[in-house]
Amino acid sequence: MIFILSALAFGLSRENTTAVEAWHTNSVVMSKDADGNLSQSLLTADDLADYAVNQDQAQVALTPGIMKGAGLREGVMFVGINADDLVSRSITLTKGHLSQNSDELVVSDKLRQKGFKLGQTVELGINNQNFKIVGFAKDAEYNIAPVAYGDIKEWSNVKGVSNRFVASGVVSKKTLVAKSDQVKAYSKAQFLNKMPGYSAQNSTFLFMIVFLIVISVIVVTIFLYILTIQKVENFAVLRAQGIPSRYLALNTLSQTVIIMVSAVALSVILALLVSLVIPTQVPMYFDIPLILLTGLGLVVMGTLGSLIPMGIIARIDPVTVIGG
Amino acid sequence: MEKLVLKNITKQFGSDTNLVTALDDINFTAEDGQLTLILGPSGSGKSTLLTILGGLQRPSQGQVAINGQNIDQLSTKEADQFRLDHIGFVLQSYNLVPYLNVKDQFTLVDQVKPKGNVTAQKFESYLNTLGITKLINKFPTELSGGQTQRVAIARALYTNPDFILADEPTAALDSSRVEEVGQLFKNIAVQEDKAVVVVTHDLRLRAYADRIYQLVDGKISLEEI
Ligand SMILES: Nc1ncnc2c1ncn2[C@@H]1O[C@H](COP(=O)(O)OP(=O)(O)OP(=O)(O)O)[C@@H](O)[C@H]1O
Ligand SMILES: [Mg+2]
Numbered sequence: 001m002i003f004i005l006s007a008l009a010f011g012l013s014r015e016n017t018t019a020v021e022a023w024h025t026n027s028v029v030m031s032k033d034a035d036g037n038l039s040q041s042l043l044t045a046d047d048l049a050d051y052a053v054n055q056d057q058a059q060v061a062l063t064p065g066i067m068k069g070a071g072l073r074e075g076v077m078f079v080g081i082n083a084d085d086l087v088s089r090s091i092t093l094t095k096g097h098l099s100q101n102s103d104e105l106v107v108s109d110k111l112r113q114k115g116f117k118l119g120q121t122v123e124l125g126i127n128n129q130n131f132k133i134v135g136f137a138k139d140a141e142y143n144i145a146p147v148a149y150g151d152i153k154e155w156s157n158v159k160g161v162s163n164r165f166v167a168s169g170v171v172s173k174k175t176l177v178a179k180s181d182q183v184k185a186y187s188k189a190q191f192l193n194k195m196p197g198y199s200a201q202n203s204t205f206l207f208m209i210v211f212l213i214v215i216s217v218i219v220v221t222i223f224l225y226i227l228t229i230q231k232v233e234n235f236a237v238l239r240a241q242g243i244p245s246r247y248l249a250l251n252t253l254s255q256t257v258i259i260m261v262s263a264v265a266l267s268v269i270l271a272l273l274v275s276l277v278i279p280t281q282v283p284m285y286f287d288i289p290l291i292l293l294t295g296l297g298l299v300v301m302g303t304l305g306s307l308i309p310m311g312i313i314a315r316i317d318p319v320t321v322i323g324g
Numbered sequence: 325m326e327k328l329v330l331k332n333i334t335k336q337f338g339s340d341t342n343l344v345t346a347l348d349d350i351n352f353t354a355e356d357g358q359l360t361l362i363l364g365p366s367g368s369g370k371s372t373l374l375t376i377l378g379g380l381q382r383p384s385q386g387q388v389a390i391n392g393q394n395i396d397q398l399s400t401k402e403a404d405q406f407r408l409d410h411i412g413f414v415l416q417s418y419n420l421v422p423y424l425n426v427k428d429q430f431t432l433v434d435q436v437k438p439k440g441n442v443t444a445q446k447f448e449s450y451l452n453t454l455g456i457t458k459l460i461n462k463f464p465t466e467l468s469g470g471q472t473q474r475v476a477i478a479r480a481l482y483t484n485p486d487f488i489l490a491d492e493p494t495a496a497l498d499s500s501r502v503e504e505v506g507q508l509f510k511n512i513a514v515q516e517d518k519a520v521v522v523v524t525h526d527l528r529l530r531a532y533a534d535r536i537y538q539l540v541d542g543k544i545s546l547e548e549i
Contacts, residue, residue, distance in 0.1 A: 237419040240380060241483075242407030243436050245400075319380050 009205030011285035016198045018139040019147050022090045027176040028191045030169035032184045036194025038062050041168040042161060050179035051170045058085035059167040061155035067148060069122035072115050077145040080155035096135030102154055106135035108146030125158030143195050213297060221305035228309035232316055239318035249313045253306060260302040264295045327519045328354040328377060328487060333386035335372055346372040348542040356519040359510050359532055364539030370523040371416055371491055378411050378489050379403040408437050412480030414490035420464040426475050427460045430482045442484040450481050453508050469496035488520045506532040
């Protein structure tokens with residue numbers, strides 16, 4: 001349960017950020033008024049003059065839109081880019097090629113799963129402009145929407161703003177600073193947390209996962225408690241024989257650890273199996289370090305939970321079995 | 325040489341109006357090479373006396389000396405080690421551990437006391453005398469009451485203790501078994517020079533005793549044989 005939930009949470013959370021991660025962005029500059037929301041940001045050529053475009057730095061121009069074609073409708077994030085800069089170099093194609101003309105799009109793999117095809121003509125943006133899909137890319141989601149990479153010059157048309165504005169922001173591997181009072185710079189973490197819904201969604205899931213861990217620890221503790229209570233008499237006999245309580249407690253502890261480890265391993269396997277059964281549209285992502293961390297957390301907490309039964313064992317009075 | 329000595333032992337439970345005096349100024353000696361019997365009716369304090377002898381409980385007053393060493397003030401840890409090294413208990417409710425087979429009941433103790441236990445050969449002869457050689461792979465639930473009791477006796481002998489303290493070891497046995505168990509205890513006392521203390525109300529064991537105490541209402545008296 002915990003693992004499935006964390007995989008879901010992580011998968012969902014990743015849908016916000018795969019594109020940003022793929023860009024290897026460390027900082028973002030956008031207009032001050034956008035308040036951290038890149039797709040709301042509008043920058044003029046003047047604003048951009050201070051920022052070079054090269055392999056470590058790129059202009060991006062974002063706008064949400066609906067992609068329509070052959071009876072399909074999908075919400076996407078249009079991302080206008082330049083050729084041969086940080087972002088366009090970061091695109092990992094799974095099919096097709098990069099755009100060569102301004103009416104060509106490279107779109108997220110997610111859209112291929114939804115039924116869009118290579119070479120298909122689609123309508124996008126305020127003016128229902130026609131584009132052709134020439135490539136599919138992986139790791140291309142932005143704020144839960146699949147990304148459609150297009151020519152940055154088409155952006156103002158798609159968004160329906162004055163062509164005075166040429167981009168929404170600058171992303172860079174380096175740390176950017178605001179060079180005018182029209183713009184503001186964000187670190188990657190600040191930027192992601194400003195993404196609509198992102199931090200709220202993450203903290204909800206974090207809370208649920210922590211809550212689940214706490215519940216499972218309570219269950220484990222009660223389980224061990226009952227097991228121990230049932231065995232008190234046997235333990236007392238062994239104590240009467242002179243077997244030290246430390247030996248009994250350590251044995252119980254090591255068995256707890258073994259049980260916890262195998263239970264966690266089993267549940268990871270189960271969670272993986274479930275993820276195979278669950279439809280691919282449901283975002284799930286198994287992050288190995290995360291699994292190890294929660295697994296370890298469970299084992300440690302379970303072991304801590306066994307300290308209560310351990311205390312009972314330590315206090316067992318062997319006299320209780322001898323009387324009658 | 326005197327081995328096990330109780331001096332002016334008093335044991336009280338509860339306080340004020342609930343005060344129970346289970347043992348009242350007990351003086352008692354058990355010597356090695358002898359089978360010492362403590363006879364008494366139910367509730368007379370037999371089990372209490374035995375647990376104090378074995379260091380499971382502390383007396384309210386008085387001293388417990390084993391080979392001249394006082395054991396009544398040992399810490400829990402010291403008392404554990406002491407029991408492990410020197411004392412074999414046959415408990416009144418002959419508790420076996422339900423998820424271990426008969427053999428493992430005995431050998432479990434190897435994990436905390438690997439050395440100084442009886443030789444396989446000698447243990448085999450105990451099992452033979454007790455008639456439980458064939459039961460070695462059975463689990464406690466598969467045993468009758470009398471068989472369980474004999475396994476409990478064998479378990480107490482396994483650690484090769486200096487003292488054997490048995491609480492009603494014959495309660496579930498029929499007459500012929502009583503004779504065998506009585507003889508086994510007697511042999512262990514005499515041939516191996518151990519002090520065997522048996523607490524019982526089973527008068528059939530009188531025949532094997534070298535020394536008999538009567539315990540009534542927490543007061544003890546030595547019977548002249
Ligand atoms: N832990 C205890 N708390 C209070 N009273 C106790 C406790 N243990 C024993 N007693 C009391 O001490 C007295 C002697 O008990 P003990 O168990 O020694 O009797 P016994 O001779 O072994 O009896 P039986 O033949 O039935 O086993 C009894 O009155 C009993 O109620
Ligand atoms: Mg008793």
